Amino acid sequence: MGNEHTRVGEIWYFALPVPYNTSSKPLEIKDVAVEHIPPGIRVLEYGAYDLNDTGGLPILAKEGGPYTPEFAKLKNYAKRPVEVAARKESNVFYLAKMKITAPPKDTARECRFAYEQGGRAYTQTLDCELELKVPE
Template identity: 55%
Template sequence: MSLVSCASQGEARVGNALSGDGTQSSGVVGTDHAKVGQIWWFAFPVVHNTSDNPISITGVSLRRVPKGIEVLKYGAYDRNDTEGLPLLALEGDSAGPNFAKLKDYARRSVVVAGGTESDIFYVVKLRILAPPVQSARYCRFSYKQGGQTYTQEIDCEVHLKTD
C-alpha cells in the first residue's frame, strides 16, 4: 500500500482519536522569503493517539492548497532520522533533512498505540509555481481503528510568501 492523498472518504466516519493540541495546530509555520520554483517540505502535526486503542494511519492530505502551490507528494519519516521534527524545510538547504536519502514509511500504514505519540511524522512536499494567493491549511488524516475507517482534520497552516 502506498500512502496518498485521501480524496475519497466513502464510508469513513469523523474521528476524534487524534490530538489537535500540538505545536503545528496552534500557529502558522512559514517564510516571507520564498521564491517561485522552490520546493518546501511541510510537516503535519505529529500523530498523538489520545484513545485507548491502536490506530492505523492509512492516508494524509492537505485540504486547502491555494493557487500558486502544487502538491508533489506526501511522505512519512522517523523523527530519529531527522534529528527532531523539521516543521518547514527548503529542499537542498544543508540545515534541513535530505528526505530523498531517508526511509519513507508512507509505503504502508503506520500503527500508533493507544495513548502514545508516533515517532513517524507526515510531510507534504510543495512546489511554488507562482506567488500563493493564501496559505495552505488543514491537515486531514485517514485511519482505521477497530475495523472502522475514520477521517479527522487537524488545523495546520503553512504560509509561503514570495518576495
Template identity: 40%
Template sequence: MQSAGDVGYDHAQVGAEYWAGLPLPWNTSGQDLEITRAEFSQIPKGLKIIEYRAVDSNDTDGNILFSRADGKGGIPDLTKVRNYADHPVKVKAKAGSDIYYAARVKVTGPIHGTLKGCRFWYQQNDKEYQQLVDCSTIIRLGPPIKYKN
C-alpha cells in the same frame, strides 16, 4: 504544537521546492490505531503538491515544520530517508508517533492563501475514519536566504 498556531516562511522562490510538515500524530484514545494517509486539505494557488512522505523523526533529527527541499540549510533530505507512507503507520494508545507526514511543495507563482487543514485517514477496530486537524503553513515570496557552504 503545530495545530495550535501558524508555521511561516517569508523567503520562498518561484520554482523552488520545500517540505511542509503536518502535525505529529497523537492517539488520545485507549486503543491502537493505524494511519493510512495524511494530506493538506487546502492548497492555495501558487503551490503544487509534488508528493507526500511519512518519515521517522529519529531519521530527521526531529519533526520538520518547513524546510528547503534542496538539502541546504542543514535539514536532512527527506527523499533519502525511509518513506513509511506506503504502509499503515501504527500509533499506540495514549501515545504519539515518531513517524510524521510531510508534503513536498513547489512554488509555481504568487501564493494566494495559506496551506492548511491537515486531514488524517486511519483505521481502528476494523473501522475506517478520517479526522481534520487545524494546521496552517503560511508561505510567502521574499528575498532568498543566503547559506554558507
C-alpha cells in the same frame, strides 16, 4: 508557520502535526493530506519519516537548505499504513513536499488524517497552516 522570502520554483517541506493517539486502542493511519492548497502551490508528494532519522521535527524546510534532512535518502514509511500505539505519540511524522509554481494567493491549511481503528474507518482534520510568500 511560514516564510516571507521564497521564490517560484523552490521546493519546501511542511510537516503535518505529529500523530498522537489519545484512545485506548491502536490505530493505523492510511492517508494524509493538506486539504486547502492555494493557487501557486502544488503538492508533489506526501512522505512519512521517523523522527529519529531526521533529528527531530523539521516543521518547515527548504529543499537543499543547510538543516534540511535528505528525505530522498531516508526510509519513507508512507508506502504502508503507520501504526500508532494506544495513548502514544507516533515516532513517524508526515510531511508534504510542495513546489511554488507562482506567488501563492493564500495559505495552505487543514491537515486531514484518514485512519482505521478497530476495523472502522475515520477521518480527522487538524488545524495547520503554512504561508509561503514570494516578494514582489
